[in-house]
Amino acid sequence: MPERASARRSSRSFAAFDWLSVLVAVLQPDGSVQYANAALEQMLGVSRRTLVGSDFSQYFTDPSLIQSAVAGTHSHDFAAVRFEAVLRRLHQDGIPVHVNLGVGELREHLVVELWPLEQQVRQDREERLLEQSQAHKELIRNLAHEIKNPLGGIRGAAQLLELELQSPELAEYTDVIVHEADRLQTLVDRLLAPHRHPHEVGDVNIHEVCERVRSLVLVEHPLGLKVLRDYDTSIPEFRGDRAQLIQAVLNIVQNAAQALAPRMAQGDACITLRTRVARQVTFGRQRYKLALELHVIDNGPGVPDAILDRIFYPLVSGREGGSGLGLTLAQTFVQQHHGLVECESVPGRTDFRILLPLP
Template sequence: MAGLKNPAPPPASVSALVRFQSFDLLATLVAVVRNDASVLFSNSALEDALGTSRRMIVGALLTDAFTEPFQLQNALEGASENEFAALRYDAWLKRTGYDPLPVHVIITRTEPADEIIVEMVPLEQQARQDREERLAEQAQTNKELIRNLAHEIKNPLGGIRGAAQLLEMEMESPELTEYTQVIIHEADRLQSLVDRLLAPHRRPHMVGDVNIHEVCERVRSLILAEFPKGLRVMRDYDISIPEFRGDREQLIQTVLNIAHNACQALVDRIAAGDAQLTFRSRVTRQITFGKQRYRLALELHVIDNGPGVPDSIKDRIFYPLVSGREGGSGLGLTLAQTFVQQHHGLIEVDSVPGRTDFKILIPLP
């Protein structure tokens, strides 16, 4: 094991395993150590990060697992001498076969005084949590903005359309009615846009048993009907995924919006005959998102081999009216994120030229 030196580590005592077993439920890396940095307990997340078993970690010196061990040693000495109740700093954790992992270390003194909790939060995880928090706040702000804006637009829009109709009835020249028809047509188009903006807030949440693969198959049939040539739709399903409670129609619309956006980005590859869209379902365990820890979650990927999301909109792709396509409304992904958030989940995107992966995460029972 990288860094830790313990040729004959003693196994963790039963009492320590029982006392600290709740730490196994955490996504962060946790070790309970003595004042001399020897490990009393290591949780499962730390085992995974270090690439070794709890039996090898317990009894070893945790300081040996860091690229700069003196930082942890100084912190433990300060904690043992009651200089502080908690201390935070950034460090690098050694890993077998991998580059060092940047972590935010939190040292907490406990009772009895010779036991100290060392929590290590991977900085990439911290960045993800911060990003999720910003997305959730932005989604709520967008929701209120859209609802208020849509209501403000509806009233004058109806007046404009009605006035154009009355004006058309008074006109004697057929040529002039072309102008009123333009006004009526554009008013109807804006009304349709407003209705789409308000759709998630109007329709009640219809909860029932959902099989995610039935959702994917429905979307697959719709996509192939629209793009019958030049597109391969691949399926990579984990059929063990259980049904869960949710709104089937909302989830169909969510996956359809993402898949349809992907196909529009694949237009050149479809013309060339080598476009590919993949639906992949998996179960992920002990995952934290939306500031909450879940034992199980659905992980549904919609992957395409298109040009990727433009850099100019990557950070704003779920914002309303933001589109990377000429003539796009910029509402599809906003509605998809709203629908998934109503299922206590979220959508993430990872995109590079040649591969774009939209990942839908939804808690499972």
Template structure:
């Protein structure tokens, strides 16, 4: 649905701000960023997608000049001047929006007249949006391929592994000297270690999806307490919660495990800072609006960030950190993030990572009711 079609479902507007908002409220269902201005460029309405993109509320933006939201205000001023003089029906250009505490947001802009209202509509499409959707699709396709590969590989390994362990035990019983029995002990020990690895590979496929009411902050607090028990000194885990986030239907055990894997990875990456006593992990919860996941649009979604002040994900594995058996640390199994992604995808969500030296941000997105 485009903006014009959405407007046909709204109520007739008038000069009152409340009636104006009612007239354009159907635009909140669109993923396009939309601002409705009067002929002087003053904001009369912005939709939820634009609120979310700019990090500003509708109430804050109303009655302000919308051109101030652009890095080059003159571009919009010129378009509005053309609209006032009826030089065009619609004008298109590319610009960049200013966002609070974030980088500029490049957008493609269309400015058009809303004749029945006497207003100007500014529609904006983030240039990064399509690239992000394509990236999400690749992550999901790769995750599905990984799951199938892991499941088949684990089953193929499991059966001969049991035979190897059993044969080593039988051989150990017939060996007379302790020196020779040491070799069979190594075989049994390594077979057991591989069995644990195989069990972890198969774990997501063995356990049913046990759905119930989930409070995400109870999940965060459980994970926080477990990690602080493991790292009692040198690590600070900061809470930054939006307590208005509602409960949702999900598997609490799987979400605890997913978050625990991410936070434990962060803590392990902070080993040097923990030794120095200045390591920090931030657990931040927010509500995201008009989010697209798996090419499906959701009105609301949980946005859970795990942010650490470590050295960052190595460039060599940045694009592969959710692949199985890929690890940035010596001795790591490379399964923690793979399993976390699997558990979150079972909730129709996704995990993303943005990392640079000094700040790594794992973002979990899960649709809300």
């Protein structure tokens, strides 16, 4: 009994590791597991109760690597060690995971940290996307203000000039100037839209958002398009700006619908709205116990490879005549909710995934 109570106290002292996205195991000197954090549980598909007391090396394709690292660190042959290894997932269809692994001492225990290489690449991509998004927002906002100021003067001067012209043919040129100035004004207003309106926070039901978007898109495209629902109705309400989220989802769905124009003509265009709950996920540099996943999946031609990495950049569009602002604004509105929009695309299947933290 005293040993069990001591183990419980020891486990509580490592509970902070559950907040980390990195996989962490705390080992006894003999290599058995004293504590495993939630991220490691999820990756292995094995409960903490099963992990505790087991030989940690059995979860690797080459157990001798971790055995040597543990023995060397414990005997002080080296203070810490890092190397690559392959982690076995006993209950995840046996698919191995390549990881960077580090072993170090923590009082009488050894701490093993594992960084899945795929996860590391994904986190690097997310951080790069966030940094680029912030830089682009500042650039666009500054440029928009610089463009907006002279536009009014150009438009006013063209209208005054039109009053002085006697020839109707020459007046056509001033009409062009006024029309193009108005078009630029509309573009600038769209660029500045996310920064003009205050964040109106209230309770949001994501399925009400989806249903609103679905009805709008089907009114716009009544023939040849199906919008399927695949909802997890257990998802709770959360705090957010309902109008912004409707606009974000609508922009993504409309983008999908426009890409599906050829398939609409054939009558087999399809968009699926899918909601799921994700547990213990990391995005936007934060770890969340629960998050909402909203997928917008279409069976269109896919995003061109040339722009796939830049699809959320301002003024980047794969469609002739597109403004290149719809997805940029969607990403901005979702980021204002501490979320992220990702895209995976191959011909025949494009999946935009919106991630939002849940309470």
